[in-house]
Amino acid sequence: GVPVSTWTNADYNGATNTETPDDLTVITDRSEAAGAFLWLEHADGTFYEGEYVCAAEDVDLSNIQPDDEIFAADASGACLDEQLVVVYHYTDRADSAADQVGNNTDSAAALSLADDVFAADGVIIERDDVDVYELNVADGEFTAKLDVAEVGANLNASILLTDADGNVIAEDEGNPTRDSAAAASGLGAEITATDLTAGVYYLTVDGVGFGDPSQATATDAGGFSDYGSLGHYALTGTAVEPEIVPVAITAPADGSEFDGGDIDVTGTGTIGEVVEVTVGDETVSVTVGEDGTWATTVAGNQYGDTTITATQAIDDSEASVTVTSTAVVEAPVVNDPKDSDVADGEFVVTGTGVPGATVTVTVLTPAGETYTLETTVGADGTWSVTVQKLEEGEYVVSAKQSVNGVTSEGSDVETVVITDEGTGEDDGEDDGEDTLPDTGFDLGFAGFGLMALLLLGGGALVLNRRFTTES
Ligand SMILES: [Ca+2]
Ligand SMILES: [Ca+2]
Ligand SMILES: [Ca+2]
Known part of the structure; x- marks a missing residue:
C-alpha cells in the first residue's frame, strides 16, 4: 500500500524470495544472452x-x-x-545509466547562476552514487529543491549543503508521506540558508531509505533501505550571483627576468574560485581568497622563456605572462675522442651537457671542410655522435648546445687523428698524437677554439697538406 516503486535485495523483514534477491544484479547481468x-x-x-x-x-x-x-x-x-x-x-538485460555527476567535491559539476537561479537534472544510478554540485555565490539567501518523479518514484532524495571546508550548512531528507494508495509526497528535499557568505559551496544529492524495513510486517512495510532508492531528480534553486572578476596575473610582470628557479606568482580573480596556474606540463591549483587575490609558486624553465598561464573556469577567463631566465647556458663538454684507423669507417664523439638540450657538433675534416651533426643530451646528461666516411688525417670537433631557445658558446675543440694501415687502432690513450709521427702540428692548436679555426679556414688547409705530405 505504499506508493513508492522499488527494486529489492530482500533486505526487509520476512522476505521470502531468496533465490534471486538482488534485482539490480539480475537486471544488469549482461552474461544473460539477449x-x-x-x-x-x-x-x-x-x-x-x-x-x-x-x-x-x-x-x-x-x-x-x-x-x-x-x-x-x-x-x-x-x-x-x-x-x-x-x-x-x-x-535483453540493461546496463546501469552512466553517472554524469562526480561523487566528490574534486569531481563536482559546476552549477551556473543566471538571474540568481540555478538548475540541473541528474540520476542516482546505484546505492553508493551521490551527485555533487559546486556553485559560487555572493552574500545572501540560498535555496535548493529536489523533485523526484511525480508518480511511482523509486528515489527518496536527500540534499546536503556544505561550504568549501566541508562544514554542513543545511541538509534535508524530505518527509515521505503516504497520501493515498497511488500517491506519496515528501520524496524530494528542500533547504534554505538565509545568510550565506560569499564563496564556493557544494550540494550533494543522494538516494536514501526511509523508516525501518527490518521491522516490516504483513500490513506495514516499515520502510525501505537506500538499495532501491534510485532514479531521476530535478535540482533547482536560488542564490545571489557572485561578482565575476576575470583572472589576472599581477606578478611577475610580463617580459621581466628571473633567475631560472622558482617563480612566485600572484594574481586576482573571483572570490572562492579555483585558478589553475600552468607552466608547460605542470599545473597548480589555487583558490582565490576572500580579498580577491591568489598566490602560488611555480617552477620556471632554467633557461630561456617561461610562459605562465592562469585560467578560471567560471568565466573561462585566462591570463598569461612570459618571463625570461637570466641563467646562461654553458657550453657542452666534448670528451677527448679516441684516435682510430681509416678501416674503422667512423669514430664516435661523446660529451656531456644539459639533459634535453640539442647539441650541434661541428666537424672540421682533414680536407678543410666543415659540417655539423645534431643530437640530444640524454636524461643522464651525456650525448654522442658518430662521424663517418673517414679519410686519413686530423679531425677537429667542437660543440654547442641549445636549451629552450637559448644557445651556448662553442665548446673547447678536441682533435681525433685517423691513421691508415691499421697502425692507429685505439691504443686506449685519450689522445691521438702518440700514434703519429711528427706531423709538424702545433699541439696547442686545439686550444684556439673552433671559431678561430673557421676563420682561418685557409690556414687549416695548409696544415692539412703538411700533415698529408709528412705521413
Ligand atoms: Ca548520478
Ligand atoms: Ca555521482
Ligand atoms: Ca544512497
Missing part, C-alpha cells in the same frame, strides 16, 4: 496457427525479418491472399 522471439499474427491480432506459410522466393523463411511479406496458406499448403503480420519480441 534474444528475439518471432511469431505471426492475423490482421486482427490473433495468433496464426496454420501449418504452412507462403512468401516470395527472395524471402529466407529460415531467417524471417520484420519487413518480410508472409502470406497464410491452407492445410494443403496452397497460398492464400491473406498477408500475415510478423511480430518480433526482443528480450
